[in-house]
Amino acid sequence: MKRFSLLSISVSNITCRAFRSGTLAGIVFILSFVLVCGSLFSACLRNGISSIDARLGADLLLVPSGYEQSAQGALLRGEPSSFYFEPKTVQLLLALPDVSEITPQLFIASFDSPHCSAQVQMIGYDPETDFLLSPWLNNEVPGGPGADEVIVGSKINGDVGDKLTFFARQYTVAGKLAETGMGFDTSAFVNMDMAQVALGEYIQLGGKDAPEGDGAASCIAINANPGTNLRDYSKNLRIAYSQHRVAVIETQTMLADLSSNLDTLLGIVSVLAVFLWILASTVLALIFAMSLNERRREFGIYRALGVTKSKLAAMMLTESALLSAPGAFLGLALSSVLYFMAEPLISVSMNLPYLRPNVQDIALILAGGFLVSLVTGPLAALFSAARIGKVSTAAIIKEGA
Amino acid sequence: MLLEVNQATKLYKRGTEEFKAVDNASLSLNPGEYAVINGQSGSGKSTLLAIIAGLLNLDSGQASFDGTDIGTLGDKKLSALRNEKIGFIPQGQCLLSNFTIIDNVALPGLLAKRKNSRERAKALLDRLGIARLANQYPARLSGGEIRRAAIARGLINEPKLVVADEPTSDLDPANSLNIFELFNEIALSGAAVLVVTHESQKPNGCHKRYLMNDGVLLLES
Ligand SMILES: Nc1ncnc2c1ncn2[C@@H]1O[C@H](COP(=O)(O)OP(=O)(O)OP(=O)(O)O)[C@@H](O)[C@H]1O
Ligand SMILES: [Mg+2]
Numbered sequence A: 001m002k003r004f005s006l007l008s009i010s011v012s013n014i015t016c017r018a019f020r021s022g023t024l025a026g027i028v029f030i031l032s033f034v035l036v037c038g039s040l041f042s043a044c045l046r047n048g049i050s051s052i053d054a055r056l057g058a059d060l061l062l063v064p065s066g067y068e069q070s071a072q073g074a075l076l077r078g079e080p081s082s083f084y085f086e087p088k089t090v091q092l093l094l095a096l097p098d099v100s101e102i103t104p105q106l107f108i109a110s111f112d113s114p115h116c117s118a119q120v121q122m123i124g125y126d127p128e129t130d131f132l133l134s135p136w137l138n139n140e141v142p143g144g145p146g147a148d149e150v151i152v153g154s155k156i157n158g159d160v161g162d163k164l165t166f167f168a169r170q171y172t173v174a175g176k177l178a179e180t181g182m183g184f185d186t187s188a189f190v191n192m193d194m195a196q197v198a199l200g201e202y203i204q205l206g207g208k209d210a211p212e213g214d215g216a217a218s219c220i221a222i223n224a225n226p227g228t229n230l231r232d233y234s235k236n237l238r239i240a241y242s243q244h245r246v247a248v249i250e251t252q253t254m255l256a257d258l259s260s261n262l263d264t265l266l267g268i269v270s271v272l273a274v275f276l277w278i279l280a281s282t283v284l285a286l287i288f289a290m291s292l293n294e295r296r297r298e299f300g301i302y303r304a305l306g307v308t309k310s311k312l313a314a315m316m317l318t319e320s321a322l323l324s325a326p327g328a329f330l331g332l333a334l335s336s337v338l339y340f341m342a343e344p345l346i347s348v349s350m351n352l353p354y355l356r357p358n359v360q361d362i363a364l365i366l367a368g369g370f371l372v373s374l375v376t377g378p379l380a381a382l383f384s385a386a387r388i389g390k391v392s393t394a395a396i397i398k399e400g401a
Numbered sequence B: 001m002l003l004e005v006n007q008a009t010k011l012y013k014r015g016t017e018e019f020k021a022v023d024n025a026s027l028s029l030n031p032g033e034y035a036v037i038n039g040q041s042g043s044g045k046s047t048l049l050a051i052i053a054g055l056l057n058l059d060s061g062q063a064s065f066d067g068t069d070i071g072t073l074g075d076k077k078l079s080a081l082r083n084e085k086i087g088f089i090p091q092g093q094c095l096l097s098n099f100t101i102i103d104n105v106a107l108p109g110l111l112a113k114r115k116n117s118r119e120r121a122k123a124l125l126d127r128l129g130i131a132r133l134a135n136q137y138p139a140r141l142s143g144g145e146i147r148r149a150a151i152a153r154g155l156i157n158e159p160k161l162v163v164a165d166e167p168t169s170d171l172d173p174a175n176s177l178n179i180f181e182l183f184n185e186i187a188l189s190g191a192a193v194l195v196v197t198h199e200s201q202k203p204n205g206c207h208k209r210y211l212m213n214d215g216v217l218l219l220e221s
Helices: A006-015 A018-055 A066-079 A088-092 A136-141 A192-204 A230-240 A251-294 A295-304 A309-349 A359-397 B045-052 B073-085 B102-113 B117-125 B143-155 B175-187
Strands: A060-064 A099-109 A121-125 A149-152 A163-166 A170-178 A187-191 A219-224 A248-251 B004-013 B017-029 B036-037 B060-063 B088-089 B161-165 B192-196 B208-213 B216-217
Touching: A006 A018, A006 A309, A018 A251, A018 A309, A018 A359, A060 A066, A060 A230, A066 A248, A088 A099, A088 A219, A099 A192, A121 A192, A136 A170, A136 B216, A149 A163, A170 A192, A187 A192, A230 A248, A248 A251, A251 A295, A251 A309, A251 A359, A295 A359, A295 B073, A309 A359, A359 B045, B004 B045, B017 B045, B017 B060, B036 B045, B036 B175, B045 B161, B045 B192, B045 B208, B073 B088, B088 B143, B102 B117, B102 B143, B117 B143, B143 B161, B143 B175, B161 B175, B161 B208, B175 B192
Parallel strands: A121 A187, A149 A170, B017 B216, B036 B192, B036 B208, B088 B161, B161 B192
Antiparallel strands: A060 A219, A060 A248, A099 A121, A099 A219, A149 A187, A163 A170, B004 B017, B004 B060, B208 B216
């Protein structure tokens, strides 16, 4: 020791109590690990929901009745599904009154066979009337995909210019989309004319449950005239078209259901995190209190040599910070590594939309988890640090007191 | 007068009952003066020393060092006083176990930001005959060696007052004699020395002896 410094003394105090130091660092490590993992996970789910909110810009979705769940599964999770309105039903629905925007979409699930390069949901949309996908797809390919062209979701293998085969036809990848956390990530978008051709090829190759003839659609998206009461409107729709087997999905209701599921889940995660934080703080505070008790004599000696109370308190806080830092850092490092390694697994097994936030948000989460873990040690030591002056004086008068 | 304690009283609580651990005690020391305090266990000797070192507040009376009433000083000034002017050698094993002997001895010097503290520590250890133990940890030392190291630490900042609490309690007669001889030398070099001891004989060179009994301090004539 060349100089008397808080740091050098604190380091020496830490290294000569390896077991206690290890325990303290270990607790902070667990805390940091769980906090960082939990926040990352929550942020990805929240981001998934807001991505859907931004992209489901329709008031109502009409789907064949009985396929409401399939439609949600296709939209949210990209579960390949095929369901259809007959062409004459489509004609009828497209003529609905009181709508400001209305557009058909056609879903075709590709096969797991040599006729298709990937198992995806093919989505046909009509760039003329579309108001859902165009604002977003047009960023990639202005005017939408042309003949034998396809725009692919982020998780589909294939880059711009590559050839992909669907139902024995070759398509050129005209654009690739950014990640959305929704079913769109595993979808391939074509224009409605191509989709009708593809549906014919689908039927030829043995695809089932599809109507013959041109003009089928899986889903019709509607924006009602401004000021329309959506509840009443969809209720009337259901009644008026009941014999045509039309089901109405109110997207806001669907999103609200989704959000409330998510809120429940995130609520549980937050409660667990807070509980863990309290538990960790309590255990740390107890360890510091025990350690203060055990070190009364040592602190008393420092007092006798002329170290101020506040310097001793600072010494204890420095020790706690020095112990927290590696624990918090290790927790941060391990949780990030594990998280990004396990992410594909998590996003697949989750039944909720899931999307990684941007880099700044991730950095913020990592920094936040690290900081909270880092200050937990000194915070837990605060009470004991404040008592040092009082406890140490008695200990210097009598040995072993 | 270097140290002046005037009618000092310190109350302690035992359960709900208060008692006077130090009862109206008065004591004074000039520079170069060497005094001892005798007294039974529990009579309040250590409490009195803690008061002198500014570690305890008085309930009544006053203690002054170099003309300053130490009761008026804040923790920072008191700590500095203790560090620079008072060599306090607490009762029992009072070395820091995670530092070597030389670091223990040099510590108050480093704390006071005095130059050459390690060199002076080395010289003190040499003078006390334990230079060869400089780089050992306290756990490896005998009781007498620990005591001498603690005394060396008390002298590192060349204090005006040296206060020692039973510095020979666990030592054999030869070693005890040695240590009292050392205190005599320190006093001769100009510092005031106050030693609490159970030795009934007045040590060589000692100027005055106090007796403490149930908190009451008497100067032996
Ligand atoms: N913090 C305290 N609270 C209450 N009583 C105390 C406290 N510290 C000491 N005492 C009591 O005050 C009395 C004086 O204690 P002190 O340690 O000063 O005695 P002492 O003369 O140094 O004894 P010894 O020779 O055994 O060291 C004792 O009866 C002791 O039990
Ligand atoms: Mg005592």
